[in-house]
Amino acid sequence: MHYFALCQGDLLLTDNHAIPHDLSDVITLQPWHKQIEFTSASGTECIAVKLESPVCKDGYKMMGLRETFDVLDAEDYALAGKARELLYWNDNTQYCGVCGSPMKFHTEISKRCTNCGKEVWPSLATAIIVAITRGEEILLVQSKNFRGDYMGLVAGFVETGETLEEAVKRETLEETGITIRNIRYAGSQAWPYPSGLMIGYTAEYESGDLHIQRSELNKGGWYNLRNLPAIPGKVSLARQLIDQVRNSTIGELPQ
Ligand SMILES: [Zn+2]
Structure with a gap:
């Protein structure tokens, strides 16, 4: 059994950065720990556990979920994210939204x-993110939500009644004032902060002058792919898309 024990977004790991297979020497699990069992695609039996307070015990450490990307293998990082999403969902569906009565688990993933x-x-909160290129340049923006001084990509939540491609065009126009073409799917990523699905695209500049939306962005501009500013870490789909267009664009040009 793999225990994904979380306290306010921090994950319990052993000192050597492993997911604990046993919690009996750390805590005595009680009903208020809101355990949720689930099985990974590869058949690993998992339990999500909500900790009321961080574990302080020799041999263990608490680590922010995003930071665990750098120390866990890809499957464990994904399962930890799933555990966090399940705990968040459980906390937010204690009572029926229609009549206010208590909700009870009906299947492993429904109440x-x-x-x-x-x-x-x-x-899931569905969001799109898009890497827009113009020749050797990429459009980078800095959202007011970013947790550091780096540049990322145009992104936003999909609205009701909208296709993903429409959301990509709308967000780009709203945030930067330009139109784009050749919108192509480029990958997706679970984003358990707290329960998102990021869907990534690449696109090419079509027309218009940059008008950065000051209500949502600090700044934005075209940057040469050979000389980029600080960009998001490898944990994010944004970074994967930037790397993808940088490799394909620079690779095609004479060095
Ligand atoms: Zn009800």
């Missing part, structure tokens, strides 16, 4: 209202 029968499943 049913004890009164009216309303069923709920974990929901």
